[in-house]
Amino acid sequence: MTSHFTALDWTVLLAYFAATLGVGLFLSRGSGSAEGFTAANRSLPGWVCGLSIFATFLSSISFLALPGKSFGSDWTPFAFSLSIPLATWIAARWFLPFYRASGEVSAYAHLEHRFGPWARVYASSFYLLTQVARIAMVMYLMALPLAVIMGVPIGSVLVITGMVVTLYSLVGGIVAVIWTDALQAFVLIGGALACLALMIFQLPGGLGELFRVAGEHQKFSMGSMALDDWSRQTFWVVLLNGLFVNLQNFGIDQSYVQRYIASSSEKEARKSVWLGGMLYLPVSAVFFLIGTALFAFYLSRPGDLAEVRDAVASQRLITDGFDPAAPGFASAVATKAATLPDADIGDGVFPHFIGKHLPSGVTGLLIAAVFAAGMSTISTSLNSAATVFHADFFLRFFRPDTGDRGSLRVLRWATLVFGVVGTSVSFLLLNIASALDAWWTLSSIFSGGILGLFLLGLVSRRASNPAAIAAVICGLGIITWITLSTAGLWPESMSATRAPFHAFLAIVLGTLVILFGGVAFSTLFHRKQIRS
Structure with a gap:
């Protein structure tokens, strides 16, 4: 050759x-x-930023x-791509206007304003x-x-x-x-x-x-369509992983946010999101x-x-x-x-x-x-x-x-x-045997539930700093549990407590635990303050 x-x-x-x-x-x-x-x-014009988003993706x-x-x-991994339209619509509808209005070049400055420097x-x-x-x-x-x-x-x-x-x-x-x-x-x-x-x-x-x-x-084949098997790479496992990973990509990833900010107007920025995602x-x-x-x-x-x-x-x-x-x-x-x-x-x-x-x-x-x-x-x-x-x-x-x-x-x-x-x-x-599996696993782990913290700050006005910290700790615990279990690093003496989930679900469950856990902790802490 x-x-x-x-x-x-x-x-x-x-x-x-x-x-x-x-x-x-x-x-x-x-x-x-x-x-x-x-x-x-x-x-910059939106079409240029959109092509840049596509090329980056x-x-x-x-x-x-x-x-x-x-x-x-x-073709089971194609389910990841099928999640992009919904993630793109959510990003264009809510995330993009937020970043354009903030004036910040960093996607994560908002978290400090909302929860403090630690976030x-x-x-x-x-x-x-x-x-x-x-x-x-x-x-x-x-x-x-x-x-x-x-x-x-x-x-x-x-x-x-x-x-x-x-x-x-x-x-x-x-x-x-x-x-x-x-x-x-x-x-x-x-x-x-x-x-x-x-x-x-x-x-x-x-x-x-x-x-x-x-x-x-x-x-x-697009893989198993079973709704009761979350331990294998089924269609639904990949689709859920794709939705949350793409929400993270289009919603809070600095690489994409910089293109929204680099666009000459909000209208042009919205073009960039749709062009990059749909292409x-x-x-x-x-x-x-x-x-x-x-x-x-x-x-x-x-x-x-x-x-x-x-x-x-x-x-x-x-x-x-x-x-x-x-x-x-x-x-x-x-x-x-x-x-x-x-x-x-x-x-x-x-x-x-x-x-x-x-x-x-x-x-x-x-x-x-x-x-x-x-x-x-x-x-x-x-x-x-x-x-x-x-x-x-x-x-x-x-x-x-x-x-x-x-x-x-x-x-x-x-x-x-x-x-x-x-x-x-x-x-x-x-x-590594499969670069795609390795990347999806690494990106799910290193996401660290960031999407969940963002969503908590945007969805719940009552969410307090202590509630957010408690929720993040729980979310990271879930991510660590799933990751160690699926990587074969869970102690044999604790095999009964091994996670029954595929590694792709780490970002899904970690995000949901932070979001709903943050809301629950906020309600609990608020009730304690009222009683005291």
Whole structure:
């Protein structure tokens, strides 16, 4: 596969990098102040911010992990996408006007006004943890196709891509991030559609064969519809997880809130929400269809599928410390490859197809599309993480009187630090079986019930600071209980108390416990005050 990446592919890929960096540097002139770096001076059109939201949402997690998931199983994860319209409507109806009216650049300043400094620190801290996990996951999935196609160690690719994206984000600020996201959105959609068309064209029976094979193997199944099974990844478990995660994304995620604020008006901001959300729904379906097409394609090519297994097995053995030059390495690869189920090789199938079965030049375009997906998300996460650190920690607790030049310096240093940390954490993800499952689990855990605290503050005017603290403690307890139980870390001596829920429900139950627990505690504390 190394020789398949031709001079034309390199030309396409390097031209994409040059164009992206050129646009970013050109637009970075608008980021010479802290307001420009974090909020684009609140002057951008809604369609640009909407494309940026879409490109941020459609990270390399979607570009590689969604096809990998539908290849290894079925369309059950598509239930996540089906929750987006409702989450988008709620965000446009209530959250967006609130942020536009507040005038704050941080999404979490409101929590301090409502419950005190602890709430702002709590939400900001868990948000930063989420961004580090997101940066690491996306960087891993950016590096994966190059490692497979070029035959180089994935660790080397992680370091190089981490340096490139961090430098790009460091220079550009939010103006460059949003405009280049809009440009990359077209690359993402075009690359996905081109790949699907070429994949179907190479099937002996074309589109008819795809649907025949998918039907025979139930690849279009949306999973179990049982309402009494909450311990498995059923349709309803994924749908609920999607609703709460997307409410968090569109409602309280700093990355999205900055785009609402960067829009020139509330009307333009509302356009950005609907465009970003509604564009993701059909495009995610395209990626699931790519995974199903990959299954049909490789089913008729067992030799190619064996290559994928060998490549995945080899990469995991190298990560575990095996020396590729050792005499027994080839037999170790064969042994490990023979035990890998389809679900464990899903993330490696699409890169293999890109590297071996696409025409010269198109391979370069698809690798550029993967990088477009990753760079959009990572640059956004780096900018928003730096913004949260600057607004919620540095200015709030350390140097509130810092001038514009000092603030800009802090923002850029914070961008660099988060880039280094995210790249380092990406090395911990090298042996995961499914990037999509890993990301959904991490995002559910690190959300920390932030959505529940936001909803409590907005829904209940009576909710007091002590009630909110008590509710958050209970919510974090639920999240910890479910997480430890599903990760196999619950003590055997306490097996009877193990959570009967799937890990995806951690964010759902944690949010609901904080919301309704906060209301209940507020009523209880209020009655005690009346009696005393």
